[in-house]
Amino acid sequence: xxxGLELKxxxxxxxxxAVLQDISLQVNAGELLVLLGPSGSGKSTLxxxxxxxxxxxxxxxxxxxxxxxxxxxxxxxxxxxxQSYALFPHLTIFDNLAFGLQSRKVxxxxxxxxxxxxxxxxxxxxxxxxxxxxxxxGERQRVALGRALLREPSVFLMDEPLSNLDAQLRSQMRVEIxxxxxxxxxxxxxxxxxxxxxxxxxxxxxxxxxxxxxxxxTAGEIYRHPRTLFVAQFIGNPMMNTVPVDxxxxxxxxxxxxxxxxxxxxxxxxxxxxxxxxxLGIRAEHISIEGxxxxxxxPPKSLLSAVVGRVELAGDQQFLTLDVDGVTxxxxxxxxxxxxxxxxxxxxxxxxxxxxxxxxxxxSLAEDDA
Amino acid sequence: xxxxxxxxxxxxxxxxxxxxxxxxxxxxxxxxVFAFMDFDGLSTMRWNNFANFxxxxxxxxxxxxxxxxxYIAAIGVPLRMTLALFIALLLSPERPGAATARTxxxxxxxxxxxxxxxxxxxxxxPLYGPVGLLLSSLGLPGDQLLLTPWGARFSLIFMSLFQIGxxxxxxxxxxxxxxxxxxxxxxxxxxxALWTFRKVTLPLLLPTLVFLSARDVAWSLQSSFVPSLVVTxxxxxxxxxxxxxxxxxxxxxxxxxxxxxAMTTVMFVLTGLMIYxxxxxxxxxxxxLDL
Numbered sequence: 266x267x268x269g270l271e272l273k274x275x276x277x278x279x280x281x282x283a284v285l286q287d288i289s290l291q292v293n294a295g296e297l298l299v300l301l302g303p304s305g306s307g308k309s310t311l312x313x314x315x316x317x318x319x320x321x322x323x324x325x326x327x328x329x330x331x332x333x334x335x336x337x338x339x340x341x342x343x344x345x346x347x348q349s350y351a352l353f354p355h356l357t358i359f360d361n362l363a364f365g366l367q368s369r370k371v372x373x374x375x376x377x378x379x380x381x382x383x384x385x386x387x388x389x390x391x392x393x394x395x396x397x398x399x400x401x402x403g404e405r406q407r408v409a410l411g412r413a414l415l416r417e418p419s420v421f422l423m424d425e426p427l428s429n430l431d432a433q434l435r436s437q438m439r440v441e442i443x444x445x446x447x448x449x450x451x452x453x454x455x456x457x458x459x460x461x462x463x464x465x466x467x468x469x470x471x472x473x474x475x476x477x478x479x480x481x482x483t484a485g486e487i488y489r490h491p492r493t494l495f496v497a498q499f500i501g502n503p504m505m506n507t508v509p510v511d512x513x514x515x516x517x518x519x520x521x522x523x524x525x526x527x528x529x530x531x532x533x534x535x536x537x538x539x540x541x542x543x544x545l546g547i548r549a550e551h552i553s554i555e556g557x558x559x560x561x562x563x564p565p566k567s568l569l570s571a572v573v574g575r576v577e578l579a580g581d582q583q584f585l586t587l588d589v590d591g592v593t594x595x596x597x598x599x600x601x602x603x604x605x606x607x608x609x610x611x612x613x614x615x616x617x618x619x620x621x622x623x624x625x626x627x628x629s630l631a632e633d634d635a
Numbered sequence: 636x637x638x639x640x641x642x643x644x645x646x647x648x649x650x651x652x653x654x655x656x657x658x659x660x661x662x663x664x665x666x667x668v669f670a671f672m673d674f675d676g677l678s679t680m681r682w683n684n685f686a687n688f689x690x691x692x693x694x695x696x697x698x699x700x701x702x703x704x705x706y707i708a709a710i711g712v713p714l715r716m717t718l719a720l721f722i723a724l725l726l727s728p729e730r731p732g733a734a735t736a737r738t739x740x741x742x743x744x745x746x747x748x749x750x751x752x753x754x755x756x757x758x759x760x761p762l763y764g765p766v767g768l769l770l771s772s773l774g775l776p777g778d779q780l781l782l783t784p785w786g787a788r789f790s791l792i793f794m795s796l797f798q799i800g801x802x803x804x805x806x807x808x809x810x811x812x813x814x815x816x817x818x819x820x821x822x823x824x825x826x827x828a829l830w831t832f833r834k835v836t837l838p839l840l841l842p843t844l845v846f847l848s849a850r851d852v853a854w855s856l857q858s859s860f861v862p863s864l865v866v867t868x869x870x871x872x873x874x875x876x877x878x879x880x881x882x883x884x885x886x887x888x889x890x891x892x893x894x895x896x897a898m899t900t901v902m903f904v905l906t907g908l909m910i911y912x913x914x915x916x917x918x919x920x921x922x923x924l925d926l
Binding site: 313316317318337338339340343344345347348349351353354355356364365368369416 | 814816817819820821822823824825826827830834835838839
């Protein structure tokens, strides 16, 4: 099986701090991989290592089966779209698009032809004689995309290309980029700090933290089966609730006197974790509130009672901040359910969607079968 | 009603305002008035209307000094700009020794003008100065350095080439302000260094260069005074008689203060005119000054 892009054991240090630590991953030809992480996680650095703009200290970059670790950026057959678009303010849109071709002394009529074709595809043909400052943010973004297209690369690298656009334009451009990706069937690595963008666009998502690849997988895998506490809490809004586990029995987790059954493979994993402080992770949508239409399954015998703190109506749903014996968790319910701040509700956890983490290592117990 | 904060601003600005008024504004107005007067500093002043200006028009030495000032600006400014740009681009990336080099380029600029001129007077001495000796050892007429008109002019221009600290610091800052991503893009497109300079760096630095050269023209008109006074004394044969030197001689050696004031007024107008023309010509090039 040939990969469009393969990274083997990439590491990079600046002075004494490790920016990238032993990163290995494969991107299939034609696949769109999103690298997701908070700022400072090393995702932009990793992109620049792939591009060849930053040399890695160790490791290999392999594009279409060829090791390009020692190849200069221009010969790697990659194109990059920059966060700031990197348009030349003193050049017209035409000259910006043609910049690379002109520098390679391509024949003028051929340049005009190619630029025209890309400009039409991106609906930029009306703006060719304008300067970047004379067009809108979305159009500038399309110019940056067009310039990358004219490179006809085998791998597209995108460095937070949509982060300077407003929300509406961002979702339009997301669709546009996906459409281009489908048409070109090109390999794409897309860097973002926006989890919504990552989950909705990526064939697969790689989550980076402090220069390490925490997890890589489809959006569903990452959301439903986070391998680490960091991934669990970084993905999803509101953030996944975590509560310290009081006690573990053979088949149940006990918290605040409330027993929640756990799955057989979690039971197996728990046997290896004796003596460790465990954290129970549960998303807001997996906390059921008694009386809510959105409550899942039949309530167990013992329910937890919780005092309602803040109630936030978010249009199609309500988020409740609940206080359970001094521990704060966030739950959600349908928008028309009558709940009042200060009142008491009874809740239970959906046993099928529990996550158990080792607090010390931050690793999930029993997500490896995901 | 002025708020406390505004009042604080007024207080803070006061020293500068007072100094500017006393040292620049009032002398400028006085100079302008003197330009229309006969005044030697001793006898009573008299209005003589435009007599100073018509005398100026017919004064061959005024035209000589004007021509010399023009030469030194026309040759010195482009040389200084090119050199400062070259050094700024050379020293802008972080590399071993760059920090030390950046400081040392600036150093000659902070040497007081008189000390700087005296130093060069020794350096350029035809008999024992190191510059002359070096030239002579290369088989060039080093002993003629200050004795021929162009030798003297070029010596003064050469001196001024080391006083580029301010231009170069501004260019260094301007270069470092240019977005890094533009250069990453060039790397990805594989453009040559020359192409990148011509198509990216130079056009993007052009607004700064225009501003700096306009300023440097004005600087060159004024700063030629001390070296021409100390090193060449206006010679040989008036070859380095520049406007400010001629003004100084008239005003403080011959006590023709009215005449000197008229010349100062002309120099002021000419400086303004040159800056205006420079910025106009380059502003005409689309997209350069309003990036």
